[in-house]
Amino acid sequence: MTRGGPTAWIFLAIIASAARRVAGDTTCPANPEPRGCNAPLMFSKMRKSSTLPTVVASTGITQDFKDKLNEGHQVLINFAGGASPTTAYILEGGGADAAYADFKTKHCEQTTFNGHCGADALITQAKNFESSYMKGNGGVECVCGHKRETSSGLYYILDSSATARSVGEIAIHEMCHVTQTSRGEYMPTWLMEGGAVHTECLLMKKLSWSTQTYEDCFRSSGGGGGIIPNFRSYYASSYGSANGLQKGESRECGDFVGDSDTTATIEAGAPNNAGHLYYDTGAVAVAWAINKGGITSKQFWQSNVLGEGFWNTIVPWDGHNYATGYPGQCPEDKGWKASLKNITGHATMAAFYTEFDAWARTASVADVVAILESQSAIDTQTAGVFDLSTATEGTDHDPCAAKNVPPPPPPALSSSPEIGPSLAFLVVSSLTYAVLMN
Numbered sequence: 001m002t003r004g005g006p007t008a009w010i011f012l013a014i015i016a017s018a019a020r021r022v023a024g025d026t027t028c029p030a031n032p033e034p035r036g037c038n039a040p041l042m043f044s045k046m047r048k049s050s051t052l053p054t055v056v057a058s059t060g061i062t063q064d065f066k067d068k069l070n071e072g073h074q075v076l077i078n079f080a081g082g083a084s085p086t087t088a089y090i091l092e093g094g095g096a097d098a099a100y101a102d103f104k105t106k107h108c109e110q111t112t113f114n115g116h117c118g119a120d121a122l123i124t125q126a127k128n129f130e131s132s133y134m135k136g137n138g139g140v141e142c143v144c145g146h147k148r149e150t151s152s153g154l155y156y157i158l159d160s161s162a163t164a165r166s167v168g169e170i171a172i173h174e175m176c177h178v179t180q181t182s183r184g185e186y187m188p189t190w191l192m193e194g195g196a197v198h199t200e201c202l203l204m205k206k207l208s209w210s211t212q213t214y215e216d217c218f219r220s221s222g223g224g225g226g227i228i229p230n231f232r233s234y235y236a237s238s239y240g241s242a243n244g245l246q247k248g249e250s251r252e253c254g255d256f257v258g259d260s261d262t263t264a265t266i267e268a269g270a271p272n273n274a275g276h277l278y279y280d281t282g283a284v285a286v287a288w289a290i291n292k293g294g295i296t297s298k299q300f301w302q303s304n305v306l307g308e309g310f311w312n313t314i315v316p317w318d319g320h321n322y323a324t325g326y327p328g329q330c331p332e333d334k335g336w337k338a339s340l341k342n343i344t345g346h347a348t349m350a351a352f353y354t355e356f357d358a359w360a361r362t363a364s365v366a367d368v369v370a371i372l373e374s375q376s377a378i379d380t381q382t383a384g385v386f387d388l389s390t391a392t393e394g395t396d397h398d399p400c401a402a403k404n405v406p407p408p409p410p411p412a413l414s415s416s417p418e419i420g421p422s423l424a425f426l427v428v429s430s431l432t433y434a435v436l437m438n
């Protein structure tokens, strides 16, 4: 349900600068430059919070849409905790320019970097009814050779088929991405998207208008046709059977595929939808890991104890190359791999994938249902409000204290001898930075 619109792109021009790294410095990544699409983002400055995102709406958005958007955000915050500052932009389709004026002002205030703001492209998209739901650009800054997020932006661009309820349900998924990224670490796509779909199923029944159970969500929702059918169709395909879950670590973005394959290649061998890998198989894999580890979904999302919790035990691995990095390059004992393997008990991620894939290739609907926690267990786990005492936040991880900071860039390209190191501040180029996480 959250992949209903075309691939959405936002562009933020940034300036990469070359300068000596000093305490408290603001140097950008320089190896040589972040690539233009879904480059590693390992650090966050977001603070843990139970505050709802600030909603900025175009003029045609009704109070009912805003209320249900807030409700979706709230149930996720109640369960997994939120992060601030976050702004949620909701734009009607087909509006006049004036309808989006407030959006343009506030979006540019939040995201403009080096004078560039991507609001006009989003407004054009909305005016053309190009539906899109995503966590997109927020604020970003450069610190000690790293980039980090300083504020989050959620984008709900509606077409004429959107309802307040459908938007409220999608809001669980998108708010989940805010919480996920606020923990830091460059996560594999299947853990991001599968994790967000998993929370949809955990929390759908908490919405005032929904009675959908955890199991029903797996059987018939979480994507077109249902998580379980889509997962099974992936493993029934030639591509899915041969390649399994690991190809879901990276997702094609701006011609960069990391250690995965292009969407065209995946869909040539898995003839439905590459989303069945990232979203549906990802969600099943999250449930499988929880079951394998003998933990609860609540522990997975709330605990800060290694071996029980995932999101609040993450220590970002800081060694990715911003131009060429992909999540699979994380060392086995670092970052997401360490947190996940401590839960499941696997010695290596290869062992994790081997066992999961072997199970998945033959898993029946009943086999998947059998690993799901009972509805009474889910009801108990989602009854309260997470007090955030065991939640981590972006500022727990300091990019300036990072162990694997890339080496300082070379001196200014100029050979002019009168330009000393202290003046080696060189604008390399502006480049586009895109976030794709729908």
Ligand SMILES: [Zn+2]
Pocket (backbone or CB within 6 Å): 002, 173, 177, 192, 193, 196, 437, 438
């Ligand atoms: Zn998503």
